[in-house]
Each structure stands twice: as structure tokens, then as C-alpha cells.
Amino acid sequence: MESLSKFKLALPLLFVAVLSACGNEEKAKEEEKYAIPVETTTVIQGDVSSFYSTTATLEAPLEANVVTRISGLIESINVEEGDRVTKGQLLAVIDAKRQRYDLARSQAEVEIIQQELNRLKKMSNKEFISADSMAKLEYNLQAAIAKRDLAALQVEESMVRSPIEGVVAKRFVKQGNMAKEFDDLFYVVNQDELYGIVHLPEIQLNSLRLGQDAQLFANKQTDNSIDAKVLRISPIVDPQSGTFKVTLSVPNQDAKLKAGMFTRVELRYDTHTNVITVPYNAVVNQDNQFALYVIDGENASRREVTLGYREADTVEVTAGIEPGEQIVIRGHQNLKDQSLVEVISELDVARAQQ
Structure with missing residues (x-):
């Protein structure tokens, strides 16, 4: 009798377990069939530059x-x-009333001495004129002229x-x-032209050259940049800070920049041309291992890649992917290797945001 009651109690539990297992299998099948929506882009080739970022203080050269x-x-x-x-x-x-009076008096003194000299020079009997007197008058005339010119300068000033x-x-x-x-x-x-004063670490000295390109960003909230060039490079290194001074020539005809402003500077060191480039936000970084999700039919394959130069929102890929492949740029946070995906176009994304 006791075994019969145990059997009756175990039978409902068995049915519950079977139903639960069936539910889990159906749920797993639904998850397997669920496609994750993603946005993709085509891998292209382009130019990417290497930059050194720092800050600069703007000065007026004049x-x-x-x-x-x-x-x-x-x-x-x-x-x-x-x-x-x-x-x-x-x-x-x-x-300058006082200075004008001094000028008038000095001019009168010059004229008096000149008249005296002219009178002596016109005398027919030169024996009554001593050479010392003539020389003294000549010196007095030079002194009076200098005094007059100084008074005229003060009036002008x-x-x-x-x-x-x-x-x-x-x-x-x-x-x-x-x-x-x-x-x-x-x-x-x-301020038609400004100087951007940059102090760089000694290790960067060999990477700089005159005329090298640079970009200035006056506002941290905007990506609008101003082109500048390396104008001067100091040949000495400050022993206390271990830095050397670099002067940038910054055009400012529109007067948007002001002397005394602090700006962000990116010095362009090198440029790789015609290389594979992808949006940086498409890269997945996990334990310093970089990867991209590449569209393979209806699935997204996780593929490790090697990165090169980065410029703004674009990064160079030196290995792991080829031009023309489709990569995921949005929705990859929810992906795993070989996840089922549904590619959504930019038009669909725009419509969803409306």
C-alpha cells in the first residue's frame, strides 16, 4: 500500500520533468533560430596616418x-x-605745448647762429675773422641743430x-x-598667424622635421581641425623636463583662434597609403586580442586581426581580413562565433529611429 502511494506521487513529478525538458528543448531551438540584427559595411582600402597627440599654447608672433x-x-x-x-x-x-615751445626756441637759436655765420662769411676782409671764432660758431650750429631735432622728435612722439x-x-x-x-x-x-608652442618628449626628436603637418583642435567638443605646420624645432632638450620645444605655424585669417588659448594637437608622423581600413568601432578588444565579425552566409564568424595605424575613427588592419568582405559594425556586442545574424541596411536603421 505504501509503495503504491509512492508510485502515485512520483508519477506527477515525472510528467513535470518531461514537460520541463520538452520546454527547454523548444526554447533552445527557438534561440538557435533567432537571428541577431546587425549592421555591416564593406572592407575598403585607404590612407591612414600615425599621429602623436599633445597640447599646445597659442602665441602671437607680432x-x-x-x-x-x-x-x-x-x-x-x-x-x-x-x-x-x-x-x-x-x-x-x-x-605737447611745452615741447612745441622748446622746438620754436631751438629753431630760433639755429637761425641766429646761421645768420651770424653767413654775415662773417660775407665779410670782404677775412683778416678780422679768427679761425677759432668760425670753428666755435660751426660747433654751436651743430649743437643747436641737434637740440632742435630732439625737440621736433618730442613733438612727433x-x-x-x-x-x-x-x-x-x-x-x-x-x-x-x-x-x-x-x-x-x-x-x-x-593674430593673422599664430604660433603653437608644443613641448615633446626627447624620444620624439628624430620623428620630427620642418614643414611636417599637424592638426589643431580648439574645442574638445568638436572634430573640426585646423591645418598647421612645424615651423621651428629647438635643437636642445630641457634637462629638467626631458622635452624639447616645437613651434607650429597656425594660419588664423578668420580670427577663430586667440592668443593664449590651449589647443589639442596631433602631429602627423607617417602615412600608410592604399591599406586595408575599417571603422574602429567595429573592432572587438578582448584581453588585448583584436577581432572582427565577418559575414559568412547567414552567420557571423569571429576573426582575429592585427591592427596598424589609427586615425580618428578609422584603423588600419595589417592581417586577418581582405578588401571586399562584409564586417559587422553595429550589434557585434551580442555576437559569438558563428552566430545567426540578420543584416539590416542603413535605410532600415533610419526608419527604425524615426
């Missing part, structure tokens, strides 16, 4: 601190910050002019202020 040469009251200011000026353009005027072409970056004085000799009045900078 800049000038405009100072006073004479003391005086600022009568007028003709420019403001942000104004573009040409070389020799009038920036400000300093009161009351007209403050720009020594270079550029933009007024700073104005340090106001109209009506009293300016002392050598006080700063304006800071003028020319």
Missing part, C-alpha cells in the same frame, strides 16, 4: 606694448579695444602711433589722464 615717450596729458584717444589698426596709425594724442598692424587688445588709459614717460597705453596684437 605683438607690441605701445608706451609713451613723453610725459603729458592725454588729449584724445582715437581707437578702442577690438579695433583693427594699421602700422603707423594714430592711436592717441598727448598734450606726442602723436602715439601703432608700431605694427593688428588689433587693439587692451587700452590702459583714458582721455584726460596724465601719462608718465614709458607708461603703457595700448597692447596691440596681430
Whole structure:
């Protein structure tokens, strides 16, 4: 009787186990038949360059601190910050009444001495004229002319002019202020071309050459680059930092860059032409082993590859794949070797995103 009750209890359990096993088999079959949607692209050939990334500080090669040469009251200011000026353009005027009086007095002294010399030279009886007197007058005339020219220079220096072409970056004085000799009045900078100052480790010294291409990125949030070139390479290495100075020539005609900015720089060392290239986001990196998923019929095969140069979102493949093959660029995170896949076109992806 007891064995009969055990049999009745085991029979339902057996049915449950059988049904569970059948369910697992059906589920496994469904998983096997489920195709993973992926997006693919064709392996092509192209050019890829090698870069060294670092940062650079931008400097203006032409800049000038405009100072006073004479003391005086600022009568007028003709420019403001942000104004573009040409070389020799009038920036400000300093009161020069005292200097003009000195110029007039010096000019009068020159004329008096010249008249005296002319009078003596016209005398018919030269015996009454001593050679020492004539020489003294000649020396006095030269000294008076020098004094007059100095006074004229001070009058001219009351007209403050720009020594270079550029933009007024700073104005340090106001109209009506009293300016002392050598006080700063304006800071003028020319930013049509900028210098990018880069400090590279000593190991990179042999990889650089004059005229080498570089790319600058002023904004970390954008991929827009500015072409630059290596202008100067310092022949010495700083013993404290182990770096050497490199100066880049950066065109800036559109004035998008400003002196003092920090930028990201990529120096182009070498370029491999006509090599196999793939999107970098298609590469699977697992334990420093790189692989791509290649479309093989209805399946995706995992294939290990060897990488070369990387430039932005493109990477060179030196071994493991051939041009013309189809590789997975989206959806490969869910793949395994020989996974069943369904290739979705870019049009299907765009429609799904709408």
C-alpha cells in the first residue's frame, strides 16, 4: 500500500520533468533560430596616418606694448579695444605745448647762429675773422641743430602711433589722464598667424622635421581641425623636463583662434597609403586580442586581426581580413562565433529611429 502511494506521487513529478525538458528543448531551438540584427559595411582600402597627440599654447608672433615717450596729458584717444589698426596709425594724442615751445626756441637759436655765420662769411676782409671764432660758431650750429631735432622728435612722439598692424587688445588709459614717460597705453596684437608652442618628449626628436603637418583642435567638443605646420624645432632638450620645444605655424585669417588659448594637437608622423581600413568601432578588444565579425552566409564568424595605424575613427588592419568582405559594425556586442545574424541596411536603421 505504501509503495503504491509512492508510485502515485512520483508519477506527477515525472510528467513535470518531461514537460520541463520538452520546454527547454523548444526554447533552445527557438534561440538557435533567432537571428541577431546587425549592421555591416564593406572592407575598403585607404590612407591612414600615425599621429602623436599633445597640447599646445597659442602665441602671437607680432605683438607690441605701445608706451609713451613723453610725459603729458592725454588729449584724445582715437581707437578702442577690438579695433583693427594699421602700422603707423594714430592711436592717441598727448598734450605737447611745452615741447612745441622748446622746438620754436631751438629753431630760433639755429637761425641766429646761421645768420651770424653767413654775415662773417660775407665779410670782404677775412683778416678780422679768427679761425677759432668760425670753428666755435660751426660747433654751436651743430649743437643747436641737434637740440632742435630732439625737440621736433618730442613733438612727433606726442602723436602715439601703432608700431605694427593688428588689433587693439587692451587700452590702459583714458582721455584726460596724465601719462608718465614709458607708461603703457595700448597692447596691440596681430593674430593673422599664430604660433603653437608644443613641448615633446626627447624620444620624439628624430620623428620630427620642418614643414611636417599637424592638426589643431580648439574645442574638445568638436572634430573640426585646423591645418598647421612645424615651423621651428629647438635643437636642445630641457634637462629638467626631458622635452624639447616645437613651434607650429597656425594660419588664423578668420580670427577663430586667440592668443593664449590651449589647443589639442596631433602631429602627423607617417602615412600608410592604399591599406586595408575599417571603422574602429567595429573592432572587438578582448584581453588585448583584436577581432572582427565577418559575414559568412547567414552567420557571423569571429576573426582575429592585427591592427596598424589609427586615425580618428578609422584603423588600419595589417592581417586577418581582405578588401571586399562584409564586417559587422553595429550589434557585434551580442555576437559569438558563428552566430545567426540578420543584416539590416542603413535605410532600415533610419526608419527604425524615426
